Amino acid sequence: MASEVKTNAPHSTTGGTAASAMHGDPTRRDFITTAALAWAGVGGAIALWPFIQQMNPDASTQALSSTEVDLAPIKEGQAITVLWRGKPVFIRNRTKDEIEKAKDTPLAQLPDKASENEANPGASASDQNRTKPGHENWMVLVGICTHLGCIPKGQGLSDQRGEYGGWFCPCHGSTYDTAGRIRKGPAPRNLDVPPYEFVSATKIKIG
Amino acid sequence: MSDHLSTYEPKGAFAKWMDARLPVMRMMHGQFVDFPTPRNLNYMWTFGGILTLMLGVQILSGLVLSMHYQPSDAEAFNSIELIRRDVNYGWLLRNIHAVGASMFFFAVYLHMARGLYYGSYKAPREILWILGVIIFLLMMAAGFMGYALVWGQMSFWGVTVITNLFSAIPLVGSSITKWLWGGFAVSGVTLNRFFSLHFLLPFVIVGVVALHIWALHVVGQNNPTGLEIKTKSDSVPMLPYAVMKDFFAMAVFMVIYAWFIFFVPNYLGDADNFIEANPLSTPPHIVPEWYFLPFYAILRSIPSKLGGVLMMFGSIALLAFLPWLDTSNVRSAKYRPMFKWFLWAFFFSVIALGYLGGKPAEGSYVLWSRVFTTYYFAFFLLIMPIVGLIETPRRLPNSIMDAVLGGGGPMASGVAPAAAEKR
Ligand code: HEM
Numbered sequence: 052m053a054s055e056v057k058t059n060a061p062h063s064t065t066g067g068t069a070a071s072a073m074h075g076d077p078t079r080r081d082f083i084t085t086a087a088l089a090w091a092g093v094g095g096a097i098a099l100w101p102f103i104q105q106m107n108p109d110a111s112t113q114a115l116s117s118t119e120v121d122l123a124p125i126k127e128g129q130a131i132t133v134l135w136r137g138k139p140v141f142i143r144n145r146t147k148d149e150i151e152k153a154k155d156t157p158l159a160q161l162p163d164k165a166s167e168n169e170a171n172p173g174a175s176a177s178d179q180n181r182t183k184p185g186h187e188n189w190m191v192l193v194g195i196c197t198h199l200g201c202i203p204k205g206q207g208l209s210d211q212r213g214e215y216g217g218w219f220c221p222c223h224g225s226t227y228d229t230a231g232r233i234r235k236g237p238a239p240r241n242l243d244v245p246p247y248e249f250v251s252a253t254k255i256k257i258g
Numbered sequence: 259m260s261d262h263l264s265t266y267e268p269k270g271a272f273a274k275w276m277d278a279r280l281p282v283m284r285m286m287h288g289q290f291v292d293f294p295t296p297r298n299l300n301y302m303w304t305f306g307g308i309l310t311l312m313l314g315v316q317i318l319s320g321l322v323l324s325m326h327y328q329p330s331d332a333e334a335f336n337s338i339e340l341i342r343r344d345v346n347y348g349w350l351l352r353n354i355h356a357v358g359a360s361m362f363f364f365a366v367y368l369h370m371a372r373g374l375y376y377g378s379y380k381a382p383r384e385i386l387w388i389l390g391v392i393i394f395l396l397m398m399a400a401g402f403m404g405y406a407l408v409w410g411q412m413s414f415w416g417v418t419v420i421t422n423l424f425s426a427i428p429l430v431g432s433s434i435t436k437w438l439w440g441g442f443a444v445s446g447v448t449l450n451r452f453f454s455l456h457f458l459l460p461f462v463i464v465g466v467v468a469l470h471i472w473a474l475h476v477v478g479q480n481n482p483t484g485l486e487i488k489t490k491s492d493s494v495p496m497l498p499y500a501v502m503k504d505f506f507a508m509a510v511f512m513v514i515y516a517w518f519i520f521f522v523p524n525y526l527g528d529a530d531n532f533i534e535a536n537p538l539s540t541p542p543h544i545v546p547e548w549y550f551l552p553f554y555a556i557l558r559s560i561p562s563k564l565g566g567v568l569m570m571f572g573s574i575a576l577l578a579f580l581p582w583l584d585t586s587n588v589r590s591a592k593y594r595p596m597f598k599w600f601l602w603a604f605f606f607s608v609i610a611l612g613y614l615g616g617k618p619a620e621g622s623y624v625l626w627s628r629v630f631t632t633y634y635f636a637f638f639l640l641i642m643p644i645v646g647l648i649e650t651p652r653r654l655p656n657s658i659m660d661a662v663l664g665g666g667g668p669m670a671s672g673v674a675p676a677a678a679e680k681r
């Protein structure tokens with residue numbers, strides 16, 4: 052087919068003889084066909100982009116990205132769960148004992164040694180790196196098990212908290228300590244600390 | 259088989275006129291009336307027809323359900339209660355569809371087991387088999403998204419756990435989950451897109467089924483002996499023989515189906531799914547629908563997150579490679595004394611994994627899941643290639659006809675007119 056086009060085309064003066072075309076060397080026509088197909092491929096890929104991109108979180112979902120929470124009613128030892136971007140956020144007012152336990156844990160015992168806290172990227176998973184200075188009693192965590200997304204138990208006073216006194220995921224048995232760090236079970240990472248800041252002594256803004 | 263000579267004769271002026279323009283009747287006649295089917299097919303060959311019927315049933319019942327269903331966070335759960343209580347015959351249509359999904363999977367598992375036992379995946383049926391694996395994957399996607407639509411606790415947390423599997427992928431994992439959810443967690447946005455896809459997928463399945471049947475009619479059906487049709491006497495025309503047998507099997511299947519619909523419609527469901535989805539509380543024990551349990555058990559038996567995900571998807575993907583993993587040139591396990599027992603042990607493992615997948619992931623349940631997961635993979639990756647090389651198969655009959663008459667060659671050749679069919 053290609054060689055036939057070649058011999059019949061009077062304007063194909065350069066780019067080899069009819070003989071070379073017969074030996075299977077690419078002709079100009081082959082080049083144009085390939086280039087046109089490649090260009091159409093690029094166009095197709097670009098046209099596909101909006102169809103893929105529409106599935107990402109939309110503007111209204113992105114806009115709901117911060118929540119303010121009043122901490123005053125939460126007594127020591129109590130915890131509440133709030134919704135932030137459709138995800139539960141655990142806020143626990145830890146007891147002295149719970150804070151001590153978290154501080155005394157040697158880093159070497161942690162399966163995940165990273166802080167998992169956007170505020171302290173690259174830092175170690177020490178208790179200090181997962182809380183705010185001066186507010187060490189407050190543990191703020193995204194309440195989603197880093198294994199497959201269940202919500203761990205441990206917010207309610209009567210909940211099972213697992214052997215490390217933090218949170219326990221009923222789905223496949225991941226156990227977190229009082230700083231929300233994974234200690235046992237299939238979850239690969241510590242519970243995430245969401246971005247938040249203290250806007251006053253008793254109020255935080257998440258997001 | 260596609261080159262067999264059809265006896266189609268258009269009857270009447272209109273049929274002749276049509277035949278010269280769109281010979282669809284000629285094609286149907288050739289493919290579904292005088293199409294040669296092996297004369298020794300057993301009832302395991304009726305599930306293809308049953309599956310086609312079930313696909314039709316799901317599409318029809320799904321279409322009418324979608325006239326009443328509301329794919330939104332606020333309304334989904336209520337709209338299904340409305341279907342069950344207020345819509346005329348809604349209770350029936352809903353049960354047809356929900357039980358139908360289970361019956362569909364029940365039939366597909368038997369259909370696949372048939373293929374494994376009689377070696378239907380071997381040359382020249384590789385493409386036919388791979389198309390089947392693709393249909394199975396599409397069915398799993400359709401079933402998973404359909405279950406999400408109920409928007410009960412088990413729907414919601416099932417979707418959460420399964421979509422989170424993708425977060426195990428290094429680097430891009432969390433972008434993929436966000437993209438799937440259309441948000442930062444499973445939400446009504448996710449439900450809405452699952453509804454669109456759940457509506458679409460069955461029609462994609464129809465397309466792949468058409469290719470599957472086309473491929474079947476090019477290479478012809480396998481049969482319990484695993485031999486090809488050699489002479490005309492090895493086969494019977496599809497109508498009435500195979501068609502009547504299919505209809506009878508469908509009728510029996512429908513009786514069982516109806517029993518579930520009318521007497522125990524919720525038997526295969528989960529009590530937690532009668533509680534509306536609550537993103538703030540996870541039920542204590544998450545289990546998928548029964549037809550996913552063996553794969554769920556494989557997922558949970560691996561102590562690493564990424565490893566578990568890879569093994570689970572791998573266990574299905576592996577099926578597509580069977581034609582090349584099996585080194586024996588005898589098709590049917592009937593004539594493979596060693597392979598046969600390994601295969602029964604494999605069937606047992608899959609059922610055992612199904613049982614274990616429904617139990618909590620602790621103690622000896624995990625241990626046994628690991629044992630059976632190991633056998634599952636060893637069966638495909640070690641036993642299939644090795645047994646094919648070392649086993650001595652039993653002597654095969656000369657032809658399908660011989661196998662049916664149970665005798666040796668001479669008697670059969672006396673009966674058969676032996677009009678050799680050219681292939
Ligand atoms: C391959 C075929 C199909 C399969 C395997 C399938 C599977 C399922 C499953 C497992 C459910 C949840 C059942 C329950 O517990 O209530 C479901 C629900 C639903 N499906 Fe399908 N389906 C199929 C085809 C379709 C089609 C073609 C449509 C629409 C045209 C559809 C529309 C719906 C709707 C509206 C619901 C929600 C109502 C309900 O749950 O009863 N389905 N489907």
Ligand code: FES
Pocket residue numbers: 196197198199200201220221222223224225236237238
């Ligand atoms: S989701 Fe928490 S342990 Fe699996």
